[in-house]
Each structure stands twice: as structure tokens, then as C-alpha cells.
Amino acid sequence: MKRITLVxxxxxxxxxxxxxxxxxxxxxxxKEARELFEPIGKPPGKIxxxxxxxxxxxxxxxxxxxxxxxxxxxxxxxxxxxxxxGGDDGLPVAIGHDWKKGPRNSPTVFNSVFNAAQxxxxxxxxxxEQAKGPIQAGVEMNSTPELVVATLKSIPGYKTPFEQxxxxxDTITFDNVxxxxxxxxxxxxxxxxxxxxxxxxxxxxxxxxxKRGLKTFIDQNCASCHSGVNLGGQSYFPFGLVTKPEAKxxxxxxxxxxxxxxxxxxxxxxxxxxxxxxxxxxPYFHSGQIRDLRDxxxxxxxxxxxxxxxxxxxxxxxxxxxxxxxxxxxxxxxxLPPSTTKTPVPVQ
Amino acid sequence: MKRITLVxxxxxxxxxxxxxxxxxxxxxxxKEARELFEPIGKPPGKIxxxxxxxxxxxxxxxxxxxxxxxxxxxxxxxxxxxxxxGGDDGLPVAIGHDWKKGPRNSPTVFNSVFNAAQxxxxxxxxxxEQAKGPIQAGVEMNSTPELVVATLKSIPGYKTPFEQxxxxxDTITFDNVxxxxxxxxxxxxxxxxxxxxxxxxxxxxxxxxxKRGLKTFIDQNCASCHSGVNLGGQSYFPFGLVTKPEAKxxxxxxxxxxxxxxxxxxxxxxxxxxxxxxxxxxPYFHSGQIRDLRDxxxxxxxxxxxxxxxxxxxxxxxxxxxxxxxxxxxxxxxxLPPSTTKTPVPVQ
Numbered sequence: 001m002k003r004i005t006l007v008x009x010x011x012x013x014x015x016x017x018x019x020x021x022x023x024x025x026x027x028x029x030x031k032e033a034r035e036l037f038e039p040i041g042k043p044p045g046k047i048x049x050x051x052x053x054x055x056x057x058x059x060x061x062x063x064x065x066x067x068x069x070x071x072x073x074x075x076x077x078x079x080x081x082x083x084x085x086g087g088d089d090g091l092p093v094a095i096g097h098d099w100k101k102g103p104r105n106s107p108t109v110f111n112s113v114f115n116a117a118q119x120x121x122x123x124x125x126x127x128x129e130q131a132k133g134p135i136q137a138g139v140e141m142n143s144t145p146e147l148v149v150a151t152l153k154s155i156p157g158y159k160t161p162f163e164q165x166x167x168x169x170d171t172i173t174f175d176n177v178x179x180x181x182x183x184x185x186x187x188x189x190x191x192x193x194x195x196x197x198x199x200x201x202x203x204x205x206x207x208x209x210x211k212r213g214l215k216t217f218i219d220q221n222c223a224s225c226h227s228g229v230n231l232g233g234q235s236y237f238p239f240g241l242v243t244k245p246e247a248k249x250x251x252x253x254x255x256x257x258x259x260x261x262x263x264x265x266x267x268x269x270x271x272x273x274x275x276x277x278x279x280x281x282x283p284y285f286h287s288g289q290i291r292d293l294r295d296x297x298x299x300x301x302x303x304x305x306x307x308x309x310x311x312x313x314x315x316x317x318x319x320x321x322x323x324x325x326x327x328x329x330x331x332x333x334x335x336l337p338p339s340t341t342k343t344p345v346p347v348q
Numbered sequence: 349m350k351r352i353t354l355v356x357x358x359x360x361x362x363x364x365x366x367x368x369x370x371x372x373x374x375x376x377x378x379k380e381a382r383e384l385f386e387p388i389g390k391p392p393g394k395i396x397x398x399x400x401x402x403x404x405x406x407x408x409x410x411x412x413x414x415x416x417x418x419x420x421x422x423x424x425x426x427x428x429x430x431x432x433x434g435g436d437d438g439l440p441v442a443i444g445h446d447w448k449k450g451p452r453n454s455p456t457v458f459n460s461v462f463n464a465a466q467x468x469x470x471x472x473x474x475x476x477e478q479a480k481g482p483i484q485a486g487v488e489m490n491s492t493p494e495l496v497v498a499t500l501k502s503i504p505g506y507k508t509p510f511e512q513x514x515x516x517x518d519t520i521t522f523d524n525v526x527x528x529x530x531x532x533x534x535x536x537x538x539x540x541x542x543x544x545x546x547x548x549x550x551x552x553x554x555x556x557x558x559k560r561g562l563k564t565f566i567d568q569n570c571a572s573c574h575s576g577v578n579l580g581g582q583s584y585f586p587f588g589l590v591t592k593p594e595a596k597x598x599x600x601x602x603x604x605x606x607x608x609x610x611x612x613x614x615x616x617x618x619x620x621x622x623x624x625x626x627x628x629x630x631p632y633f634h635s636g637q638i639r640d641l642r643d644x645x646x647x648x649x650x651x652x653x654x655x656x657x658x659x660x661x662x663x664x665x666x667x668x669x670x671x672x673x674x675x676x677x678x679x680x681x682x683x684l685p686p687s688t689t690k691t692p693v694p695v696q
Contacts, residue, residue, distance in 0.1 A: 091422065
């Protein structure tokens with residue numbers, strides 16, 4: 001027995017010098033990660049000229065869930081950016097008014113406040129500007145600023161919430177609708193993902209596989225485009241930087257950011273997708289044709305990086321991406337004030 | 349001064365004998381009302397063979413809001429029975445899969461547990477049976493029991509909620525989906541309307557006009573069909589008992605309960621609509637063509653009662669009907685578990 005103890009002690013003694021190395025290796029990865037990524041902190045209290053007040057958030061929540069912002073009275077922001085799901089609709093492309101299909105996959109609303117600009121092509125500078133888009137798009141909510149304002153003014157129960165958010169007077173305006181929705185959306189963040197806990201120093205928050213995936217993610221330069229608090233959403237890159245994706249992933253008619261800037265170099269350029277909650281926001285890419293996160297990683301490796309990743313690498317990166325799923329905010333369903341006989345008749 | 353006091357005293361003395369009469373008149377109305385109507389109490393703890401447990405309610409809430417119960421992945425129970433609005437969609441008739449219009453106005457889900465049977469024609473005995481209808485209707489959610497079960501089984505996050513609600517084993521069944529939805533819907537009651545407070549003895553809960561309206565409602569026999577806790581929802585009557593309604597209100601192709609019983613006398617027979625929250629559930633009737641509550645009262649007076657009501661009577665009854673708006677339950681939006689690559693592809 002004594003002998004066994006001695007052997008074990010000797011064995012442990014042999015291992016001892018290795019421990020600092022292992023520790024250092026771990027620390028290196030965390031250090032590297034901290035240089036590239038940020039945990040989700042508090043949402044901003046102000047967006048450009050929009051103070052994010054409790055009254056504005058509450059009104060914004062009502063508007064976000066109110067289908068009467070659409071001309072049919074059936075489609076709300078939440079229809080395509082469903083807070084019960086991943087802040088999106090889980091469909092390849094959005095379905096809107098008259099069952100028309102939109103041109104692109106609905107991005108998640110969660111953490112969108114941390115993106116540099118909104119939409120796949122970054123054509124809206126902020127959430128306020130973004131909110132005005134789908135309300136007016138014929139294939140989405142199919143309304144107009146005039147119809148939205150007329151509808152809200154016809155509903156007496158909206159008077160006080162608008163006054164509380166924007167003061168007395170003629171405050172029921174399309175701009176204020178967008179401001180309130182922005183205020184609510186600023187609260188839609190999902191902190192406390194395993195990766196956030198890791199970045200904050202809890203090294204056990206990631207599994208070994210997830211750490212290997214993180215290492216591969218960094219070493220293979222995924223983080224060149226997918227960095228920061230949202231692991232993306234900050235800058236624009238051609239989809240097919242190295243190798244052109246197959247046609248179903250990159251339909252020729254959608255030239256991406258070219259439609260915004262009208263600059264030849266912006267052909268098929270899109271905003272690098274923010275990767276927070278990516279594991280719960282399939283299908284992937286602007287075309288929404290890939291359902292498996294592993295396949296999405298493979299496509300990115302090929303088209304953007306020209307990187308050879310074996311199955312294990314891909315599994316590891318997918319495992320790491322699963323660590324980006326955060327905690328959704330608890331949202332109580334709003335009590336929407338009733339329409340009146342003055343409310344414009346829904347368009348069916 | 350003394351003289352004035354004397355005069356007032358004498359005047360009051362003259363009035364004194366009248367007081368019991370006024371009191372009695374008030375009491376009479378309340379007494380009469382209590383014989384016809386009931387305040388909303390607690391919801392039942394059991395519906396036929398379905399125990400209403402917290403786990404079942406929680407699962408039912410998830411399913412109620414989950415658009416993946418539809419084949420498109422876009423339409424949930426809440427789409428047409430919106431808990432933010434009046435538990436309905438505020439549209440003349442439902443819009444469902446492929447933007448198809450349904451044949452009838454979506455009834456409110458609130459307090460539906462108190463109806464004797466479900467749907468405008470009472471073709472579902474209970475909420476459990478009702479829930480199965482729209483999920484399968486081609487013009488609504490357009491799914492099948494098999495697709496619903498395959499979808500839910502493909503989502504690992506539904507395993508535990510089903511086990512907690514129905515025990516271990518093969519409990520993800522279409523029957524259990526309906527049971528859980530029923531359990532949640534049982535909680536969707538709106539107590540504490542002014543009329544409830546009145547029935548419980550608070551005579552100030554109704555305005556004088558609302559009391560006049562209540563009196564007219566009783567005297568004109570509205571309460572013959574619209575009585576009980578839900579002021580309706582208990583029995584069946586031809587729409588056009590006295591005078592046939594105009595064609596837009598009673599489209600000839602929809603023969604109502606005839607399609608259920610196949611009995612000649614059931615031509616154009618419908619369940620008397622429950623009137624709780626009627627002020628916030630326009631448009632009215634199974635055809636959904638009347639938006640103004642006053643107009644709805646006028647139509648009823650003419651078609652069902654052959655009653656002559658002047659404008660004041662109609663205003664009074666409408667005012668009374670406004671006292672039936674209760675307090676909606678506070679519902680936190682559920683966190684729905686994510687789909688997987690095994691989840692059936694949505695049908696677009």
C-alpha cells in the first residue's frame with residue numbers, strides 16, 4: 001500500500017511542472033477571446049436622439065405586438081420577429097401581407113441594438129429607421145405612415161401611452177411609433193449565455209469541445225468578421241469572398257448592399273451576420289436555405305475563408321456557437337386598447 | 349334661516365316615503381339581474397376527463413403561442429384569438445394559411461370555457477375538441493395531427509413539459525396537445541367587469557345609463573338568449589327569428605347548425621353569442637359585417653325580437669354591454685424551445 005502511494009506521489013510530482021503550462025494555455029484562449037469579443041452588458045440608455053424611458057419601452061411593446069400596424073390588422077412585428085422563438089420566424093424568408101414571400105430571411109430582433117446598422121444590407125442606420133421598413137413593405141405589413149397614424153389616433157387607449165412616452169400634443173406620429181418600437185427593442189437582449197460567463201472569467205462555462213471550437217473559430221479567422229459583442233453585425237463582406245456559394249444560397253437577383261450604395265464593389269455584399277443565438281435562429285444566411293448549423297459553418301469555411309475544416313473542427317465550432325444562446329427577456333403580453341368605429345377598416 | 353331649514357325639513361319629510369320605493373326599484377333590478385346572470389367566478393378545475401393542472405396550463409400556453417402547430421410555421425392559436433386584443437382578431441372573418449379567408453368571424457377565446465359548446469354552430473362539445481379544428485382547417489393552420497406530433501417530437505425542449513403535464517412515455521399526442529390547450533384556455537377568463545361587481549352587490553359599479561340599458565336588455569327579452577355567466581353561449585336560435593337579416597349579415601351559403609345536425613329546423617341556426625367583452629370584440633355576428641355595437645343591438649332588436657327600440661334605448665343597451673368588459677389575465681410570453689434539423693420543413 002505504501003508502495004502504491006509512493007508511486008502515485010512520484011507520478012503527480014512528474015505532472016506538476018506541466019500544470020502551469022495547461023493553465024497558461026487556458027488563460028491564453030480566454031485572453032485571446034477577450035481581445036476579440038465582449039460579453040453582453042447593459043443596453044444603451046439612449047440611441048442617437050432617442051432616450052430609452054420606461055414609458056417609451058411600454059408603448060413600444062404595445063406597438064411591437066399590435067397587428068393593427070399592418071393594413072390587414074393581422075401582422076405585427078412579432079409575427080416575423082417572434083420573441084417566443086429566436087426573435088425571428090424560423091422560416092427561409094418572411095411571409096407577409098397576402099401571403100407574399102419577402103426577399104430575405106428575417107433576422108433576429110434579439111441583441112439587434114448591438115449591430116452597427118440594421119437589415120442584411122445595413123440600409124437602416126438604427127432600429128428606429130429599421131422599424132419603419134417592414135411596416136410599409138408591400139410584402140410585409142403593407143401599411144403607410146398615414147394609415148398607421150390614423151389607426152392609432154382612432155384608438156383612444158393609445159392617447160395616454162403616447163403622452164406618457166412623448167408628452168402632450170400631437171405626439172402620435174410615425175416617427176414616434178418608430179422611436180417607441182426602438183426603445184422596446186433595445187430591451188430585447190439575451191445576456192448570460194455560457195460564452196458571456198466564460199468571457200467574464202468562468203472558465204467552466206464552456207465545455208472542452210466548445211473551447212476547442214472557440215480556438216478553431218479564432219485560428220481560422222471566423223472572428224475577422226464575427227467579433228465584438230454580437231460576434232458580427234458590424235461590417236460588410238462579399239458573400240463568396242473566396243469561393244462563390246451555390247446559386248440557392250446566393251440568388252443572383254439579390255445583389256445585397258449594391259442596392260444601398262450603388263457601388264460596383266458592393267455586389268453581393270452583406271453585413272456579417274451577428275452570431276448571438278445562432279443555434280436557435282435557423283435557417284441561415286440571407287437566403288435562409290441552410291437549416292443545419294454544421295452546414296452553415298461548412299459553407300462559411302469554404303466561401304469566406306477557403307479553410308479546410310474536418311468534421312471534428314466543424315462539430316467543435318458548432319458546439320462553440322451553441323454557447324452563444326443567451327437568456328431571453330421575460331415579456332408580459334401587452335393589453336392592447338380596443339379599436340373603435342373610427343378605426344380604418346382592415347384591408348383584406 | 350330658521351324658516352329655510354324648516355322648509356327643507358318639510359320637503360325631505362315629503363320625500364321620505366318615496367325613498368323605500370326608489371330603493372326597492374333598484375333592488376328589483378339587481379334581484380332580476382341576479383336571477384338571469386352570474387358573475388364570473390373561478391374557472392373549473394376539471395373539464396370532462398381533463399384535470400386542469402399548472403403543468404398542463406404552462407404547456408398549453410406554449411402550444412397556444414407556437415406557430416409551428418401550423419404547417420407554415422407562421423400561424424398560432426393566438427393569431428386569430430389574440431390575447432392582446434379581445435381574444436379574437438378584430439377582422440370580419442379569419443385569415444389563415446395562404447391568406448385564405450375563413451367562413452366566419454373568429455369568436456373570442458376569453459371566457460369560452462363558460463360556453464355550453466364551441467364554435468358558432470356549437471359543433472365542438474368542449475375546448476379540447478375545438479382546439480383540434482383550426483389546427484387542421486385548410487383555411488386556418490392547415491396542419492394534420494401527424495404533422496403536429498412529428499413537429500413536437502422533433503423539438504427536444506417539448507419533452508419535459510409534456511412529461512410534466514402528462515407523465516412519462518409516449519405522451520406527445522394530438523389528444524394531449526388539445527388537452528393542454530384546453531387547460532390554458534380555461535385560465536383565460538376576464539372577471540371583475542363592472543357588471544360582475546354590480547351582480548356582487550356594488551350598485552355603483554354601473555352608471556345610471558348602464559342600469560337603464562340593463563333594464564331594457566331584460567324587458568325587451570334580450571336575456572332570453574343572452575343569460576347566464578357568459579350572457580349567451582348556451583343555446584341555439586335561428587338568426588332571423590322574427591325578421592330575416594339582410595344578405596350580407598346572413599350569407600345564404602352558411603346554414604349554421606344545419607351542417608352539424610342535418611336537421612331542417614336548424615337552417616341558419618347559430619349559438620347565441622356570449623356577450624362578455626362584446627365592446628372589444630367587433631366586428632359582430634358570424635359574418636363579421638357590423639362594426640358598431642349600436643348597429644349590432646339594432647339588428648338583434650329587429651331580427652330576433654321584433655322590438656322597437658329608439659335611439660336612447662339602443663344607446664342605453666350599448667352602454668350596458670360596455671359594462672361587460674372584464675380584466676384580462678396577465679400572460680407572460682412563453683419561451684418556445686428551438687426546432688432542430690429533424691423538425692418537418694414548414695410548408696410555404
